[in-house]
Amino acid sequence: MALRAWCSVLGLLLASVAGGGESAYVNLSGETMAQGRAIWLANCERCHGYGVAGAPIPMTPADWKPRLEQDQATLYRHAIEGFFGPRYTMMPPRGGNAQLSDAEVKAAVDYMTGLARHYINQQEQTK
Amino acid sequence: MKVMSRKKWTAVAAVAGLCTAAAVSAVPDVANQPVISPKAMADALHVVMDSDRTVYTRQIVNRLVKKDKVIEASEHFEDDKALVLPAQMFRFGSELVAERTEKLPDVAFSYSLQSLWPINKQNEPKTDAEKEGLEYVADNKGENFYTVEELGGKKYFTAVYADTAVAPVCVSCHNDHKDSPRRDFELGDVMGGVVIRIPVQG
Numbered sequence: 001m002a003l004r005a006w007c008s009v010l011g012l013l014l015a016s017v018a019g020g021g022e023s024a025y026v027n028l029s030g031e032t033m034a035q036g037r038a039i040w041l042a043n044c045e046r047c048h049g050y051g052v053a054g055a056p057i058p059m060t061p062a063d064w065k066p067r068l069e070q071d072q073a074t075l076y077r078h079a080i081e082g083f084f085g086p087r088y089t090m091m092p093p094r095g096g097n098a099q100l101s102d103a104e105v106k107a108a109v110d111y112m113t114g115l116a117r118h119y120i121n122q123q124e125q126t127k
Numbered sequence: 128m129k130v131m132s133r134k135k136w137t138a139v140a141a142v143a144g145l146c147t148a149a150a151v152s153a154v155p156d157v158a159n160q161p162v163i164s165p166k167a168m169a170d171a172l173h174v175v176m177d178s179d180r181t182v183y184t185r186q187i188v189n190r191l192v193k194k195d196k197v198i199e200a201s202e203h204f205e206d207d208k209a210l211v212l213p214a215q216m217f218r219f220g221s222e223l224v225a226e227r228t229e230k231l232p233d234v235a236f237s238y239s240l241q242s243l244w245p246i247n248k249q250n251e252p253k254t255d256a257e258k259e260g261l262e263y264v265a266d267n268k269g270e271n272f273y274t275v276e277e278l279g280g281k282k283y284f285t286a287v288y289a290d291t292a293v294a295p296v297c298v299s300c301h302n303d304h305k306d307s308p309r310r311d312f313e314l315g316d317v318m319g320g321v322v323i324r325i326p327v328q329g
Contacts, residue, residue: 049268050268050291052291052315053293055315088189088190089185089189090194090294095314096313
């Protein structure tokens with residue numbers, strides 16, 4: 001197995017062991033992503049890091065593959081306005097923090113979807 | 128063609144009956160064999176409790192209160208003609224289980240919803256194991272706590288599972304309640320724990 005693939009497996013193992021520890025939430029390049037990561041850690045990680053109340057976990061590719069098939073505008077709208085899932089799971093508006101601006105919520109969504117894509121790519125590379 | 132006499136038939140029937148009785152008595156009493164560990168039992172009980180509570184929260188409270196807005200959920204559900212809160216439903220279930228298991232000596236387990244920051248003082252931890260377990264699940268999110276404790280000369284396997292703020296109503300109720308000792312909960316925070324206690328030998 002190529003070194004890169006081994007690194008990917010190690011990365012996935014570390015992520016699963018971390019169980020939501022900050023090490024699992026990789027830094028993605030760009031200032032917007034850094035801002036989004038900080039907002040996400042402060043507001044979204046408590047639920048999305050652990051799957052609380054059915055929140056999709058970005059380190060779990062199966063959770064996010066179907067969601068990433070929607071356009072980003074839909075994901076923004078769900079995060080800003082709130083959203084009821086098919087079995088009445090509930091994403092509260094702005095993650096329950098009414099103080100967050102639209103731009104801040106969008107930055108957090110960008111980071112979370114970036115994180116989900118990161119772990120989906122890692123899984124693809126190990127196949 | 129030879130026909131068996133009545134005596135022979137009786138003898139054959141008696142032998143067959145004895146063989147059947149022997150076979151039945153040789154079958155192990157599977158229903159009463161201790162094949163599940165206390166930890167697996169506690170985990171199984173918790174999965175059932177948590178799933179029932181999740182279904183109530185989603186299919187009843189989220190649907191009728193949040194989405195369709197046809198009824199409220201309230202701590203004072205009788206006065207307000209409202210739904211019981213998910214935590215109340217869970218607590219009422221544990222009280223009914225306690226009442227029913229008093230009459231079932233073989234079903235000796237108990238469970239309760241407790242917190243280090245309870246609105247009602249009677250829901251704070253009472254044993255060292257409960258306190259240690261509640262502190263552990265609050266400090267180690269995503270993990271459960273297991274231990275063995277001795278109470279009144281009897282040994283118990285005690286498991287503690289995190290109770291998390293899964294909906295805005297959990298947060299607002301605890302943060303706004305006049306009797307709440309903590310008012311900075313946020314969605315997704317560990318607010319307390321489910322304590323399951325099962326008697327063990329030894």
